[in-house]
Amino acid sequence: MRASICVSVVVISAVTATASAQDHSYTPADIENGGRLYQTTCSGCHGPAGDEIPGVALGRGVFKRGTSDTDLIAVIKTGIPGTAMPPHAFSDQEAAQIVAYLRNMTVVRTGIGTTVMRGLGDPARGRALFEGKGVTCHRVYGRGPRTAPDLTEVGLTRPLPELRDALLDPSATMRPANRPFRVVTTDGRTIAGRLLNQDTYSIQMLDSSDRLLSLPKRTVREQGFASASPMPSYKGTFTDQELDDLVGFLASLKGFNP
Numbered sequence: 001m002r003a004s005i006c007v008s009v010v011v012i013s014a015v016t017a018t019a020s021a022q023d024h025s026y027t028p029a030d031i032e033n034g035g036r037l038y039q040t041t042c043s044g045c046h047g048p049a050g051d052e053i054p055g056v057a058l059g060r061g062v063f064k065r066g067t068s069d070t071d072l073i074a075v076i077k078t079g080i081p082g083t084a085m086p087p088h089a090f091s092d093q094e095a096a097q098i099v100a101y102l103r104n105m106t107v108v109r110t111g112i113g114t115t116v117m118r119g120l121g122d123p124a125r126g127r128a129l130f131e132g133k134g135v136t137c138h139r140v141y142g143r144g145p146r147t148a149p150d151l152t153e154v155g156l157t158r159p160l161p162e163l164r165d166a167l168l169d170p171s172a173t174m175r176p177a178n179r180p181f182r183v184v185t186t187d188g189r190t191i192a193g194r195l196l197n198q199d200t201y202s203i204q205m206l207d208s209s210d211r212l213l214s215l216p217k218r219t220v221r222e223q224g225f226a227s228a229s230p231m232p233s234y235k236g237t238f239t240d241q242e243l244d245d246l247v248g249f250l251a252s253l254k255g256f257n258p
């Protein structure tokens with residue numbers, strides 16, 4: 001049974017605090033208990049995989065009604081007025097356990113994804129870490145270079161487990177459109193960057209200094225994609241708490257500056 005394998009992964013990552021509204025670290029027992037509460041209370045409407053209400057995908061880790069655990073606990077306890085989502089008389093701890101389960105639903109149910117999520121960290125602390133390490137490559141809200149993918153909407157486009165995996169194993173999670181592209185010209189120059197477009201006669205790319213280049217194909221000797229991401233893995237660089245904070249920051253990026 002895959003679910004039990006995944007739960008043992010949580011044990012190895014040794015998350016010890018118990019869930020409460022303030023403390024967003026979960027134990028495997030919290031996730032398990034949250035799963036039980038979900039199955040008895042929520043799955044009648046939302047379905048066992050959380051995808052039976054049109055426009056709501058509880059297993060994806062991306063929510064329209066909030067980002068933080070505290071937001072989701074409030075949604076569960078007070079419901080969504082004017083919709084069929086009812087209030088629930090859970091304690092903060094029970095609601096937090098359900099959130100712990102929602103965050104890990106896909107991994108627990110299917111084994112897809114490699115990382116069992118802990119809580120979602122603090123976006124402000126995550127932003128400070130990101131600006132320390134990341135702004136030199138990625139663009140967010142119109143700031144930063146275009147060489148690496150723009151992250152302004154990454155909280156909408158990537159599910160949470162994938163955000164965390166992208167920090168730990170960038171090559172495995174790289175999207176085809178983001179593969180680095182390299183050209184060697186007939187006069188011996190090597191240009192690395194991203195491919196924007198190409199037609200019969202020319203290649204348009206952004207070089208590593210963020211310049212838009214249009215290269216006539218007759219001046220190009222070699223061209224190709226690399227399979228490894230130029231982004232370094234942050235495995236071992238950040239503590240678990242710092243990774244939570246970074247993922248919290250990335251998840252908060254929804255295309256507009258709050």
Ligand code: HEC
Pocket residue numbers: 038041042043044045046053055056057058062063064065066072075076080083084085086088098
């Ligand atoms: C009676 C049916 C019903 C039950 C029971 C129910 N929900 Fe909902 N829930 C809904 C509906 C309908 C919506 C969509 C409301 C909207 O935005 O239009 C919703 C929305 C949500 C959202 C917001 C989704 C988002 O993308 O922001 C969350 C989170 C949620 N439900 C969690 C739960 C949990 C957890 C439980 C069990 C404790 C639960 N719901 C029980 C009907 C239900």
